[in-house]
Amino acid sequence: MDAGATIDAVRDRTETERDRLGSDKVLIAATDATLETEAVLTAASTRESGLADILGRWADESDSDVATQFGAAAEAAAERADRIDADAGDPDGFIDHLETVSGTARRVGAGLVAAPLLADRFYLQVVSFFINEADEQRADTFREIRGEASALDDGEATLGHLSESGRETAAAAATEAIEAAYDDYAETLEAMGLDPKPIC
Template sequence: MDADGVISTVRDEQATELDRLGSDKALIAATGATLETDAVREAAATREHALASALDDWSDEIDGAIGAAFAAAADGAAERARRLDAPSGAPDAFGEHLGQVTGTPERVGAGLVAAPLVLDRFYLQVVSFFVNEADERGAALARELRTAASDLEEARNALGVLATEDREQVRNTAVEAIGVAYTAYADALTEMGLDPKPIC
């Protein structure tokens, strides 16, 4: 399975979870139903800070193309956090999960495959929030951040140098990480008396 095959498999296997992570309840879960500009920016900054921290730590532990991929992705997350111009709160469940991942294939799966897929869905609702607020500048920034956060180029770079047998572990760990993000989302909504499943 090549790099794009790994990514496609993860996306397909977690299609339901990713779809719900991008639902109109995403920001309710992320902000504790505080749907205000500062709270939305802080939720986004919190995610980016946690991702940048994990990736930066990993880049210090490995050389070569994979270390470079971690470093580039860390720089990207840090820059997005800077552009949000908001304080960072305590890491959410996904951020905490990243801090506990060990092993190079596992870190590629969680930090370079799962994180962009999860952030793509999160920023979809950040864009919608600013559009609904008639904040054109905020919406434009959110669109730019979504494009950058969902970029899987570093995942492809890292997967390209991993052994074939390691790519299966990348897939497994990416699926697991998305599951952590979804469980946290579902639990947050359930605690508020909301159904995380879409109403058909």
């Protein structure tokens, strides 16, 4: 299983969770049902700031090849947080999960594969929110942020530094991280009396 196949395996294993995390309920969960501009900006800043902090620490703790990729991803997340220009809130369930991940291969999967796959779904709804608010400037900004945050270049390059077994470990960790994000989302909605499953 090469790097591309590893990412495809994670997509296949987490299709249901990612589909649900791409629904319009994701911002209800992320903002505690406060669907206002500042709350949405805070949710986005929380994710990017937390990711930048964790990836930066991982860069300091990793070997040279992987450290470079973690460092580049950390800088990119910090730059996105600066563009969002809002105070971060308490870490969300995904960021809390990343704090528990240890081992290079597992960190590659969680931080450089799961995070972009989740960002793609999250920022889809952020863009939609600002379109609905008729705030085209912010919608355009978040279109750019979505494209950058969901890019898997760092993940694919770093998976290439791992052994076959390392890539399998990374895929398992990425799947676990996405499931953790979904569990947090589902629990948050259920506490509000909402069903995380789509209504068919």
